[in-house]
Amino acid sequence: MxxxxxxxxxxxxxxxxxxxxxxxxxxxxxxxxxxxxxxxxxxxxxxxxxxxxxxxxxxxxxxxxxxxxxxxxRGGNVAVQVFHRDTPEEIIETLKVNAVELGGRVDGELSSLVVLTFPLDTGFPAIESLLSLLPEAGIEWDYGNVFDAQGEPLSWWK
Structure with a gap:
């Protein structure tokens, strides 16, 4: 990063x-x-x-x-936007702690959004593994700088 x-x-x-x-x-x-x-x-x-x-x-x-x-x-970082609603605060706090332990950081937060940044060398599998621990109900996440508007990979990391 x-x-x-x-x-x-x-x-x-x-x-x-x-x-x-x-x-x-x-x-x-x-x-x-x-x-x-x-x-x-x-x-x-x-x-x-x-x-x-x-x-x-x-x-x-x-x-x-x-x-x-x-x-x-490119700065070599992966942005992740986590949108949530009606999610217990302890789940969001655990996400933030786990993201930092993985080598990322919390770059922003609103009442229904957490923005995370990870160095590319964290790896997509590790990031996705962390996010897979979130409950499916009420949470959606997306990469902020991995896909273009049509959903195609930007491939800057290759």
């Missing part, structure tokens, strides 16, 4: 609005934590909860007009 939880200095974060389009056609902006780099690009500091295709550690170009990002360099 490009950053570790202990090494992240959050004082240099800025919020970059990235447009998120829902399947219904509605859109909203998610404020994504980044650091502006000297070349005008941005380093994504925390994996987003709704924006697809990027993760912490990625270097992106930003288009002000469309509020979109294009990845210039």
């Amino acid at each position: 490009r950053d570790t939880e202990d090494s992240i200095d959050r004082s240099d974060f800025v919020g970059l609005p990235l447009r998120v389009e829902a399947t219904s056609g509605a859109s909203a902006d998610e404020i994504v934590a980044v650091t502006r780099m000297s070349d005008g690009r941005y380093l994504v500091r925390l994996s987003p909860g709704f924006v697809r295709g990027i993760a912490a550690g990625d270097v992106i170009d930003y288009d002000d007009a469309s509020k979109s990002a294009s990845v210039i360099e």
Whole structure:
């Protein structure tokens, strides 16, 4: 992982609005934590909860007009978005503890969402094994930067 939880200095974060389009056609902006780099690009500091295709550690170009990002360099991290409802708090807390023990970190949390970031060398099987321990009822998870909008693998890890 490009950053570790202990090494992240959050004082240099800025919020970059990235447009998120829902399947219904509605859109909203998610404020994504980044650091502006000297070349005008941005380093994504925390994996987003709704924006697809990027993760912490990625270097992106930003288009002000469309509020979109294009990845210039992958940071080697896998983002996981875990959506939950009516899930006991102890299950979510156990997930977060287990994710950190596996080498990941918790990059964000809302009342119904947990955003996790894992270094690629954690491996997809280990990540999926962790997530398979979650109850099926009320929980959905997805990779944030593994598949494109059509569900095809981005294959950046190869």
